[in-house]
Amino acid sequence: MKIADKDTKAVDLVRAALERAKECEDYHAFISMNEAHALERAREIDAKIEKGEPVGRLAGVPFALKDNYLSPEGETTAAAKMLEDFVSPITATAVKKLEDEGAIMIGRANLDAYAHGGSTENSYFGPTSNAYDKSRVAGGSSGGSAVAVALDIVPFALGSDTGGSIRQPASFNGVVGVKPTYGAVSRYGVVAMASSTDTMGCFAKNAADADLVMSIMSGKDAKDSTTLSDFWTKNLADAKPTKKKIGLISDFMGEGVDEDVKKTVNDYAAKLKRAGYTVENVDIPVLKYALAIYYIVQPAEVASNLSRYDGIRYGHRSSDIKSLDDVYSKTRDEGFMAENKRRILIGNFVLSSGFFDAYYLKAQKARTLLINAYNDAFKEYDALLCPVSPRPAFKLGENTSDPLQMYLEDVMTVPPSMAGLPAMAIPAGKSKDGLPIGVQLVGPRQSDQVLLNIAAEMEDK
Numbered sequence: 001m002k003i004a005d006k007d008t009k010a011v012d013l014v015r016a017a018l019e020r021a022k023e024c025e026d027y028h029a030f031i032s033m034n035e036a037h038a039l040e041r042a043r044e045i046d047a048k049i050e051k052g053e054p055v056g057r058l059a060g061v062p063f064a065l066k067d068n069y070l071s072p073e074g075e076t077t078a079a080a081k082m083l084e085d086f087v088s089p090i091t092a093t094a095v096k097k098l099e100d101e102g103a104i105m106i107g108r109a110n111l112d113a114y115a116h117g118g119s120t121e122n123s124y125f126g127p128t129s130n131a132y133d134k135s136r137v138a139g140g141s142s143g144g145s146a147v148a149v150a151l152d153i154v155p156f157a158l159g160s161d162t163g164g165s166i167r168q169p170a171s172f173n174g175v176v177g178v179k180p181t182y183g184a185v186s187r188y189g190v191v192a193m194a195s196s197t198d199t200m201g202c203f204a205k206n207a208a209d210a211d212l213v214m215s216i217m218s219g220k221d222a223k224d225s226t227t228l229s230d231f232w233t234k235n236l237a238d239a240k241p242t243k244k245k246i247g248l249i250s251d252f253m254g255e256g257v258d259e260d261v262k263k264t265v266n267d268y269a270a271k272l273k274r275a276g277y278t279v280e281n282v283d284i285p286v287l288k289y290a291l292a293i294y295y296i297v298q299p300a301e302v303a304s305n306l307s308r309y310d311g312i313r314y315g316h317r318s319s320d321i322k323s324l325d326d327v328y329s330k331t332r333d334e335g336f337m338a339e340n341k342r343r344i345l346i347g348n349f350v351l352s353s354g355f356f357d358a359y360y361l362k363a364q365k366a367r368t369l370l371i372n373a374y375n376d377a378f379k380e381y382d383a384l385l386c387p388v389s390p391r392p393a394f395k396l397g398e399n400t401s402d403p404l405q406m407y408l409e410d411v412m413t414v415p416p417s418m419a420g421l422p423a424m425a426i427p428a429g430k431s432k433d434g435l436p437i438g439v440q441l442v443g444p445r446q447s448d449q450v451l452l453n454i455a456a457e458m459e460d461k
């Protein structure tokens with residue numbers, strides 16, 4: 001990643017990124033650009049360098065911001081009509097930390113509205129295309145961010161991952177995607193999806209760049225009581241795995257998984273072995289319940305988080321109002337996408353009296369079993385290896401009329417989310433049609449840098 005210095009002007013880095021974004025406009029990776037402000041910031045940084053004043057570790061580095069991170073420049077829309085005109089009075093902690101180190105936001109990247117989805121087709125502003133095949137999905141929900149990095153518009157981009165929204169688009173577009181340990185990065189100033197699994201991470205071209213970005217973003221924040229302290233502090237080279245043992249999750253290598261995906265994972269396992277790792281098959285039967293657990297707990301939290309959009313406090317308000325009921329119902333009907341409404345309905349159903357014990361409580365109990373099963377596996381292994389997704393990027397429109405099929409695509413990414421574990425998507429191969437395929441490494445809580453260390457080691461192999 002190029003950082004501005006005496007020889008490299010921040011203005012040139014930002015201009016190049018903006019020009020490349022323009023060339024790639026038809027992919028629709030961005031909802032809005034931040035051109036004037038980005039250039040102004042770049043000029044400030046160049047002036048500092050000129051005077052010999054200190055600049056940060058990301059001086060002049062342009063980045064794309066998933067449009068669910070709040071910052072006062074332009075509108076933070078979360079890709080929803082509800083927030084189409086919303087200008088934030090605050091800056092998300094993660095963004096502030098990056099900007100304090102000199103990074104420059106050049107535009108706001110597209111997503112599924114409120115991060116609900118796995119293809120970026122649920123965006124109110126229209127879908128993003130895959131960087132390798134315009135007829136296919138970018139993945140989601142952080143599709144715009146992944147595509148912006150894959151197309152070399154920016155060296156890194158921010159995403160949020162609640163059940164796969166960084167890892168799956170990273171895999172679909174051949175870039176590194178980091179979903180950190182729950183609590184690694186502050187959620188303050190990010191539009192909430194499901195608060196017990198929302199994590200803030202990034203996309204980059206390689207593990208070292210991702211590590212640098214995450215080391216800056218992470219850490220304790222008084223505004224988010226779930227944040228962890230003393231985190232992400234090692235040099236990447238020192239974050240070595242201690243056991244040199246990897247478990248290959250056999251539950252995710254069976255029926256229904258694309259042959260090219262299986263081959264990519266097996267090839268990566270072979271590469272690990274050549275590098276001196278022991279790779280063993282491991283069965284974790286409770287994993288088969290993770291998707292069901294996720295699609296109960298997550299909508300419950302979505303229903304609660306989205307209740308704040310009532311047409312009164314901020315965001316869209318219907319203009320066709322004759323009663324108080326209209327304020328709520330018409331506003332919410334107009335402001336939310338179908339997928340948002342589906343999750344609100346499911347969430348309120350599983351939380352309603354009579355069903356709470358049968359669904360929500362049971363899912364939370366099963367979630368504990370899942371966490372225990374992972375903990376047992378990590379007594380043996382540094383990390384678990386599996387696919388990111390059952391198949392490479394699918395066609396635009398292929399799953400839009402079948403929400404259940406869309407949910408099934410998340411089967412391999414939601415388990416670590418429910419357990420709060422770090423999980424990385426690492427580019428590892430291509431399908432016969434030339435579509436990128438990533439592999440997923442999952443580790444115990446706070447082993448994020450160990451996973452990136454393994455990924456970095458394998459990059460040169």
Ligand code: GLN
Pocket residue numbers: 115116117118140141160161162163164165166193298410
């Ligand atoms: N695809 C998953 C879902 O639709 C994950 C979304 C996310 O991580 N934000 O819920």
